[in-house]
Amino acid sequence: MQFYSTNNNSSRVSTKQALFHSMPVDKGLYMPVSIPYQDISFFDKIAGGSLADVGYEICKALFAGEIADADLQQITHQAFPFETPVVALEDGALGVLELFHGPSLAFKDVGARFMASLMSYFSGKSDQEVHILVATSGDTGGAVAMGFHNVPGVRVSILYPTGRVSDLQEKQLTTLGGNVQAFEVKGSFDDCQALVKQAFLDTSLTNRIALSSANSINIFRLIPQSFYYVSAYGQSKRVGKPIVFSTPSGNFGNLSAGILASKMGLPVHHFIASTNLNHVVPDYLHTGTYAPKESVATISNAMDVGSPSNFVRLTHLYGDQFDTVAEHVKGYYFDDPSTEAGMQQIYSQYGYVACPHTAIGIMGAQQDKIRSTQDVYHIALATAHPSKFKPLVEQVLNIDVDVPERLAVLATRKKQSYLIDPDYGSFKEALLATI
Numbered sequence: 001m002q003f004y005s006t007n008n009n010s011s012r013v014s015t016k017q018a019l020f021h022s023m024p025v026d027k028g029l030y031m032p033v034s035i036p037y038q039d040i041s042f043f044d045k046i047a048g049g050s051l052a053d054v055g056y057e058i059c060k061a062l063f064a065g066e067i068a069d070a071d072l073q074q075i076t077h078q079a080f081p082f083e084t085p086v087v088a089l090e091d092g093a094l095g096v097l098e099l100f101h102g103p104s105l106a107f108k109d110v111g112a113r114f115m116a117s118l119m120s121y122f123s124g125k126s127d128q129e130v131h132i133l134v135a136t137s138g139d140t141g142g143a144v145a146m147g148f149h150n151v152p153g154v155r156v157s158i159l160y161p162t163g164r165v166s167d168l169q170e171k172q173l174t175t176l177g178g179n180v181q182a183f184e185v186k187g188s189f190d191d192c193q194a195l196v197k198q199a200f201l202d203t204s205l206t207n208r209i210a211l212s213s214a215n216s217i218n219i220f221r222l223i224p225q226s227f228y229y230v231s232a233y234g235q236s237k238r239v240g241k242p243i244v245f246s247t248p249s250g251n252f253g254n255l256s257a258g259i260l261a262s263k264m265g266l267p268v269h270h271f272i273a274s275t276n277l278n279h280v281v282p283d284y285l286h287t288g289t290y291a292p293k294e295s296v297a298t299i300s301n302a303m304d305v306g307s308p309s310n311f312v313r314l315t316h317l318y319g320d321q322f323d324t325v326a327e328h329v330k331g332y333y334f335d336d337p338s339t340e341a342g343m344q345q346i347y348s349q350y351g352y353v354a355c356p357h358t359a360i361g362i363m364g365a366q367q368d369k370i371r372s373t374q375d376v377y378h379i380a381l382a383t384a385h386p387s388k389f390k391p392l393v394e395q396v397l398n399i400d401v402d403v404p405e406r407l408a409v410l411a412t413r414k415k416q417s418y419l420i421d422p423d424y425g426s427f428k429e430a431l432l433a434t435i
């Protein structure tokens with residue numbers, strides 16, 4: 001594969017460069033020069049396979065002649081020892097695609113583990129240590145920490161906004177130790193993301209350390225996320241209706257991954273961008289004007305992003321044609337009281353316990369269903385396990401929520417983090433002091 005920068009259509013880098021350098025120096029984002037189109041028989045043939053098998057078949061189409069089939073088989077099967085099942089809420093009308101069965105209990109495991117696996121494949125051929133920088137509003141950090149923990153030749157630094165992630169999310173970020181360290185930033189997720197982006201453009205730093213990103217600014221976080229859309233198509237074929245995906249969205253990597261799958265040929269009727277009060281993209285879809293804002297804190301904290309990194313990819317995927325984007329992507333947003341009411345309605349109607357992010361995805365699907373004139377199958381993406389937000393979910397639904405063992409063991413561990421101001425000088429000094 002080759003990649004261009006969204007700021008320079010004629011630039012070209014290889015898979016390895018895009019993976020390790022993550023972000024072009026011109027401040028754009030990498031995009032595939034071409035997305036190999038597959039006809040429907042391809043998707044029908046791989047339907048029903050495991051996530052690892054689906055990923056392997058797509059990788060063969062993407063990386064043919066570049067990475068040997070046997071290596072792709074190893075990369076995908078090492079990355080995905082779990083599944084992403086579609087669970088029916090309303091038979092033939094509404095389902096949830098559960099993406100939280102991986103180690104960190106969030107959809108980010110898919111991208112983070114694929115990246116770790118692919119980086120190990122390439123760095124097996126080099127001696128240089130890679131330093132992964134990642135900004136998180138809650139879920140990415142945990143998945144990256146677990147995905148790269150104790151991976152030889154890799155060091156991980158996580159930046160998160162103090163007081164704006166759940167207790168168990170914070171434990172995932174701050175208790176692993178070893179090659180994983182956390183910086184607690186006195187600011188918002190957008191501040192964390194800005195610090196990471198500035199680090200990539202700081203040559204006095206990048207000349208000393210081989211920096212790489214595991215946020216969705218890295219195109220190799222998005223490519224594997226397209227696999228579960230394909231898997232969901234396979235699992236839902238029996239319904240026999242066009243599919244609409246409702247994607248809870250913050251940085252818009254997850255939605256961009258779905259659109260990438262549709263550009264590969266996956267039949268998707270349309271997408272829904274479901275957000276919380278950080279609704280700059282739904283606003284854009286309604287007005288045509290994109291106006292990033294300061295993020296506001298909500299109970300669906302992982303989606304508290306005011307300036308989504310992947311907006312530019314979203315528009316590039318549709319050739320910068322607003323009418324095409326607006327036709328294929330609908331936007332809905334919900335404030336906290338509506339989210340809590342939605343969690344209650346989903347529990348009482350379907351007996352389904354949804355985290356606030358997943359609830360927003362389901363509510364987006366329900367809103368769209370009301371407006372839809374076509375008989376379609378709505379699939380909402382369930383992005384995180386409800387236990388990651390145990391106190392909130394228990395209080396809103398008045399139930400006990402069990403915490404899976406892999407998360408429960410973290411609860412008694414001691415948090416270790418570096419508290420820093422949200423300015424680049426403080427971050428750089430703190431980062432260099434740890435090396």
Ligand SMILES: N[C@@H](CCOP(=O)(O)O)C(=O)O
Pocket residue numbers: 135136137138139140141214215216217250251252253254302303309
């Ligand atoms: N929602 C994210 C924010 C970072 O987004 P990413 O997709 O760029 O990693 C989180 O939970 O950290």
